[in-house]
Amino acid sequence: MTKASLTPRSLAAQAMGKVDPTTRGVVPPIHIATTYLRDEDNGYSTGFVYGRPDNETVREAESVLAMLEDARAGALLFGSGMAAATAVFQALDPGDHVIASRVMYWALRNWLLTEATRWGLNIEFVETDDLSSLKAAIRPGETKLVWIETPSNPLWTITDIEAAAGIAHAAGARLAVDSTCASPVHTQPLALGADIVMHAATKVLNGHSDVVAGVLCAREDDEFWQRIKTIRKMQGGILGPFEAFLLIRGLRTLHLRQERQAASAMALAERLSAHPMVARVLYPGLPQHPGHDIAARQMKDGFGYMLSIQVTGGEAAAVRTAANVALYKRATSLGGVESLIEHRASIEGAGSPCPPDLLRLSTGIEDVDDLYDDLDEALKAGA
Ligand code: PLP
Numbered sequence: 001m002t003k004a005s006l007t008p009r010s011l012a013a014q015a016m017g018k019v020d021p022t023t024r025g026v027v028p029p030i031h032i033a034t035t036y037l038r039d040e041d042n043g044y045s046t047g048f049v050y051g052r053p054d055n056e057t058v059r060e061a062e063s064v065l066a067m068l069e070d071a072r073a074g075a076l077l078f079g080s081g082m083a084a085a086t087a088v089f090q091a092l093d094p095g096d097h098v099i100a101s102r103v104m105y106w107a108l109r110n111w112l113l114t115e116a117t118r119w120g121l122n123i124e125f126v127e128t129d130d131l132s133s134l135k136a137a138i139r140p141g142e143t144k145l146v147w148i149e150t151p152s153n154p155l156w157t158i159t160d161i162e163a164a165a166g167i168a169h170a171a172g173a174r175l176a177v178d179s180t181c182a183s184p185v186h187t188q189p190l191a192l193g194a195d196i197v198m199h200a201a202t203k204v205l206n207g208h209s210d211v212v213a214g215v216l217c218a219r220e221d222d223e224f225w226q227r228i229k230t231i232r233k234m235q236g237g238i239l240g241p242f243e244a245f246l247l248i249r250g251l252r253t254l255h256l257r258q259e260r261q262a263a264s265a266m267a268l269a270e271r272l273s274a275h276p277m278v279a280r281v282l283y284p285g286l287p288q289h290p291g292h293d294i295a296a297r298q299m300k301d302g303f304g305y306m307l308s309i310q311v312t313g314g315e316a317a318a319v320r321t322a323a324n325v326a327l328y329k330r331a332t333s334l335g336g337v338e339s340l341i342e343h344r345a346s347i348e349g350a351g352s353p354c355p356p357d358l359l360r361l362s363t364g365i366e367d368v369d370d371l372y373d374d375l376d377e378a379l380k381a382g383a
Contacts, residue, residue, distance in 0.1 A: 008068055008184070009255040015248050016063050030245045031056040053233040057241040061248045062215070065205070068184035068251075069197050071217035073225050076232055077239040077247075081180065081200025082107060084214030086115075087237060088145070088176055088196060091227040094120025096144040099137050101128040101159060103152040105178065105200075106348040129157040129291055134164060140171040149178040151295070153334075154308050154344045154360040155353065156181070156282045158291025161298055165193030174224065180204075181306045181334070185258040186299040190219045203335025204305060206250040207257050211243045257337065257365060262302025264371065265363040269307050271372050276312070277321075277379040279357070283307035305363045306334055308344075313383050315356035319343050321382030322359060327366060327374040334362035339371055 003017070011017070020028050034051035038044060048054040058077050065075040078084040085108050092098065100112060102125040112123045126137045128148045138146070146168040150159040161177060168175040176196040177189035183204050189197040199205055201213035218225045232238060239247070262285075269283035284295035285303030295303055311318045321341075322330050328341040340362040344354045363371070 011067050012064055012251050012254055015060065015252060016067065018060055018063075028057075028060060030241050032241050052236050052238060055238065055241050055244070057244040057248075058239055061239070061244040061251070064248060064251050065184075065199075065201075065215050066217055068254075069190055069217040070188055071190055071197070071219065073218035073221035075215050075217045076229060077201070077244060078214040078216070078232060078237045079239055079243075080212045081105075081198070081202055081214035082111070083237040084198050084200075084216050085178065086111060087228050087231045087235075088147070088198065088216065089116050089121060090119070090231050091224055092121060092144055095122065096120075097122045097124065097139050097142045098145045098147065099124050099126050099128070099134065099143055099173075100147040101149045101152055101157075102126060103129075103155050103157050103353050104147075104149040105153050105180075106344075106352055106354075108178075127157075128159040128164060131160060131163050131167065134167055138167055138171045138173065143168075143171050143173040146173050146175045147178070148175070149180075150187075151181045151284050151291075151304055151306065153181060153306070154282075154358065156284050156289070156291075156304075156306060156308065158284050158289075158295045158298075160294045161187070161189050161192040161194055165195075169193070181304050182299060183254070183258055183304070185255055186262065186302055186304055190217065192298060195219055196225075200335075201247055202333065204258060204261070205254065205335075206247050207254065207336060208246070208250055209333065209336035209338065211246045211250070213239050213243055213247055258305070259301065260365050261305035261363045264365075264368040265305050265307050265361075266303065267368050268361070268363060268372060268375070272307075272309055272375065275376065275379060277317070277383050278309050279312045280310040281307060282309070282358075306360070307363070308358050308360045310355060310357045311359065311379065311382070313357075315343075315345070317382050318357050318359050319346070319382075321375075321378045324378035324381040325374055326377070327370055328361070328378075334360075336362070337365045339364035339366055 036048040062075040148159045174195040345356045
């Protein structure tokens with residue numbers, strides 16, 4: 001059996017089979033050095049020069065991530081999802097036109113509106129789940145980047161990655177995908193034609209709510225990817241070695257966690273659809289979800305761990321429901337082994353497409369009946 005014939009699940013479980021070369025320990029050590037010895041001829045034959053660009057533990061985590069995304073050009077880890085995402089926009093030139101999904105992680109949308117525009121980027125927000133809107137907005141030769149998030153936080157709209165890549169490429173633009181809420185277990189955007197895939201590795205990739213990290217994976221090692229590498233190297237956005245070690249540890253169980261989380265999210269979506277205090281369930285696994293057919297095509301082994309509900313009693317009932325959970329944790333973030341509930345509109349503020357009666361649910365690995373009972377009791381108490 002060769003390494004090339006092994007599945008991503010097997011390769012991730014053993015973190016690419018890497019062992020400690022000194023002791024043959026099955027878990028490689030955490031490399032913490034900030035500087036490395038030069039050769040006698042003054043060179044750096046190991047390829048390790050200085051800790052800001054070069055760290056072996058970070059590279060080990062990157063090799064697992066590049067394998068999971070089938071990223072020919074490799075992966076680059078950053079100190080947060082936002083650091084990874086903003087590096088892509090910083091690699092553009094002033095005046096470049098950018099199209100971004102209107103429904104996306106709110107902090108990135110705010111950064112694009114407030115900071116990216118100060119650097120001269122011309123950002124246009126579009127409902128990218130509607131391909132005709134994307135086609136109408138794209139400006140051949142002028143649009144340099146299409147940024148989509150799918151499923152998109154917190155409404156879980158679905159953008160057709162393959163079609164969006166076709167539209168972007170025909171206009172001379174790149175396609176970047178925030179795939180945080182799909183994870184490489186369910187979707188591989190690069191295989192569908194995307195140029196760059198980004199994850200907040202803080203979420204399900206690490207999976208234990210104890211690391212803040214972000215990653216970019218690229219298909220082509222081109223001039224744009226080199227610019228992003230330079231930005232990380234010069235601006236010092238690299239992830240720390242201890243966080244990289246924890247991330248590797250999390251990635252070893254990614255497939256197990258994801259399967260369980262997606263199965264539980266599907267079961268919760270179905271059961272909550274019949275709940276009298278739930279007006280609407282937003283989950284791409286449900287056949288009535290507007291993006292279901294595309295999701296069924298571009299996602300495999302489930303539809304992810306994130307869903308939202310809109311409660312019949314409106315905003316006040318939604319806030320009361322969140323106040324009454326016992327097992328769910330009332331906290332922001334997503335993707336951990338513990339289930340989280342959050343009233344998103346209170347966080348996202350004015351300008352957000354998030355309805356006020358919406359509660360976002362991140363599904364963990366607890367017993368799914370316990371999760372349902374907790375929501376059922378909280379919905380009844382909140383009504
Ligand atoms: N993208 C998505 C979809 C997210 O949900 C988040 C965080 O919640 C981010 C990006 C940003 O990641 P981080 O918090 O690690 O900066």
